[in-house]
Amino acid sequence: MRRVPRGGRRFPAVAATLLALLLAGCAGQSRLVDTTGPAGLPPKVELTATPFHPQSDQQCGPAALATVLGAAGRDVLPASLSQEIFLPGRQGTLQPEIVAAIRARGLLPYELEGDLTTLFAEVAAGRPVLVLQRQGFGPWPAWHYAVVVGYDATRDVVTLRSGTRERLQLRAAVFDATWARADRWAIVALAPGTLPARTDLTRYLRAAAGLEATRQYDEARAAYAAAVAQWPYEPLPRLGGANVEAALGHWREAEHGYAEVLRLAPGLAAAINNRAEALSRLGCRTLALRVLDDGAARLAPDEPLRVALSRTLAAIEASPALPAGSEPALCAQLQVR
Amino acid sequence: MSFRKGLVYALCLAVLNLGSPMMAHAELVGTMQALEASTRTQDLATVSAALARDQVREQMTALGVDPAAVEARVARLTDTELRTLAERMDQMPAGGDALAVIGIVFVVLIILEVVGVIDIFKKT
Numbered sequence: 001m002r003r004v005p006r007g008g009r010r011f012p013a014v015a016a017t018l019l020a021l022l023l024a025g026c027a028g029q030s031r032l033v034d035t036t037g038p039a040g041l042p043p044k045v046e047l048t049a050t051p052f053h054p055q056s057d058q059q060c061g062p063a064a065l066a067t068v069l070g071a072a073g074r075d076v077l078p079a080s081l082s083q084e085i086f087l088p089g090r091q092g093t094l095q096p097e098i099v100a101a102i103r104a105r106g107l108l109p110y111e112l113e114g115d116l117t118t119l120f121a122e123v124a125a126g127r128p129v130l131v132l133q134r135q136g137f138g139p140w141p142a143w144h145y146a147v148v149v150g151y152d153a154t155r156d157v158v159t160l161r162s163g164t165r166e167r168l169q170l171r172a173a174v175f176d177a178t179w180a181r182a183d184r185w186a187i188v189a190l191a192p193g194t195l196p197a198r199t200d201l202t203r204y205l206r207a208a209a210g211l212e213a214t215r216q217y218d219e220a221r222a223a224y225a226a227a228v229a230q231w232p233y234e235p236l237p238r239l240g241g242a243n244v245e246a247a248l249g250h251w252r253e254a255e256h257g258y259a260e261v262l263r264l265a266p267g268l269a270a271a272i273n274n275r276a277e278a279l280s281r282l283g284c285r286t287l288a289l290r291v292l293d294d295g296a297a298r299l300a301p302d303e304p305l306r307v308a309l310s311r312t313l314a315a316i317e318a319s320p321a322l323p324a325g326s327e328p329a330l331c332a333q334l335q336v337r
Numbered sequence: 338m339s340f341r342k343g344l345v346y347a348l349c350l351a352v353l354n355l356g357s358p359m360m361a362h363a364e365l366v367g368t369m370q371a372l373e374a375s376t377r378t379q380d381l382a383t384v385s386a387a388l389a390r391d392q393v394r395e396q397m398t399a400l401g402v403d404p405a406a407v408e409a410r411v412a413r414l415t416d417t418e419l420r421t422l423a424e425r426m427d428q429m430p431a432g433g434d435a436l437a438v439i440g441i442v443f444v445v446l447i448i449l450e451v452v453g454v455i456d457i458f459k460k461t
Contacts, residue, residue: 057434058433058434060432060433060434061432061433064432083403083406084406084409084410085410087397087400087401087402087426087431088400088401088402089399089400089401090400090426090427090431090433091431091433091434092430092431092432092433092434093431093432093433094422094426094429094430094431095429095430095432096414096418096421096422097410097414099418100410100413100414100415100418101413103413104413132430132432134430141430142433142434143430143431143432143433144432144433144434145432163434182430202372202376205368205372206369206372208368209367209368209369209372209415210369210415210418212367212368212369213367213368213369213415213416214413214415224368236368236371236372236375239368239371240368243365243367243368246365247365268371268375269366269371269374270366270368270370270371270374270375271371273363273365273366274365274366276363277362277363277364277365280362280363281362303374304374305366305370305371305374308364308366311363311364312363312364315362315363316363
């Protein structure tokens with residue numbers, strides 16, 4: 001069945017123009033879909049297998065989240081997610097709790113760069129995208145979560161699971177205007193080890209670091225490994241990998257990782273600090289102090305981690321020194337590079 | 338005052354000391370922190386994560402979250418998320434209901450019609 005985009009048959013042009021004016025007026029210039037098809041992507045995609053959970057009152061957050069989780073292989077009902085993410089006093093759901101709920105299921109919550117092409121690239125890669133929209137106007141804003149499951153550049157429409165509508169089709173300009181007013185917030189649930197269709201190092205690492213910070217080390221390790229493969233010359237993905245090993249008490253592997261990071265970025269304070277700590281844990285106090293000493297000269301003048309480094313130095317200096325020559329044999333192999 | 342107050346102070350100190358292990362090991366810099374440092378997004382003046390955690394816990398309870406669920410919800414947030422929530426939980430967008438877009442279109446059409454900007458509702 002073919003659905004007519006909202007706006008009706010009778011005055012489609014007038015309605016669309018007015019709506020675009022109304023919404024875009026608040027949002028500045030909105031980017032429209034290139035009608036010849038988004039760059040390098042198929043002209044139309046619809047992820048018909050995406051589950052549909054019609055929302056009940058105020059429960060668009062849990063419904064949208066259940067939709068993307070289900071598509072990522074984590075079947076869960078909106079009612080049970082409500083306990084995790086619904087905030088009764090705000091009659092809705094806040095973005096950080098959606099991020100946390102995705103992460104709590106061992107998935108990487110990747111927040112997309114806010115533009116239609118990036119959004120469509122994810123859909124084309126087979127992943128439905130959870131979006132925040134701001135509807136309403138003036139003093140009556142209405143924030144709404146929905147899931148983009150398709151687009152059709154030939155007809156300039158976006159298809160969503162939204163509220164109680166399984167297949168809401170909106171003109172791309174209309175969708176984009178409501179999305180723009182919510183800062184074009186969009187998120188996908190990635191299986192750890194999978195990269196998004198259009199990668200952004202900082203965004204990706206932020207999500208991976210969230211897995212690490214919440215002690216999901218296997219997932220974090222897989223996420224960092226994928227980043228190392230994608231960005232072999234970037235130090236931070238390797239730092240993440242080494243931090244996972246350190247958190248698990250694998251000091252030997254961690255030290256090796258930090259040394260690699262420092263070869264790429266000799267002045268990276270976090271790696272200097274953590275390598276020294278790893279060496280100290282391995283019993284190589286002398287080498288640890290040399291790493292700190294060596295690193296101190298390479299720090300940026302406005303390095304925010306200076307405090308952490310001086311604390312580490314103090315802690316290692318306070319640890320008992322072994323008589324010369326009696327440190328573990330391993331220490332001789334771990335030269336300052 | 339003396340003895341009882343002294344005891345209270347001593348106990349307070351003892352409790353505070355529990356947080357810092359005797360054998361001081363330095364702290365590792367987590368990837369999140371390294372990332373914030375490298376992008377200079379770290380706001381040095383922000384509240385500590387522990388304080389933010391307490392604030393979020395209180396606000397969630399005040400906003401009607403089942404007390405049994407609060408702890409689990411707080412536990413899975415990162416320090417950055419906790420700080421964001423602690424500062425802005427009452428103003429952040431809370432996605433709840435869909436507003437019928439079609440409704441807005443007609444409201445606007447009617448306003449424009451009444452004002453006389455357009456004339457699409459034929460009076461026949």
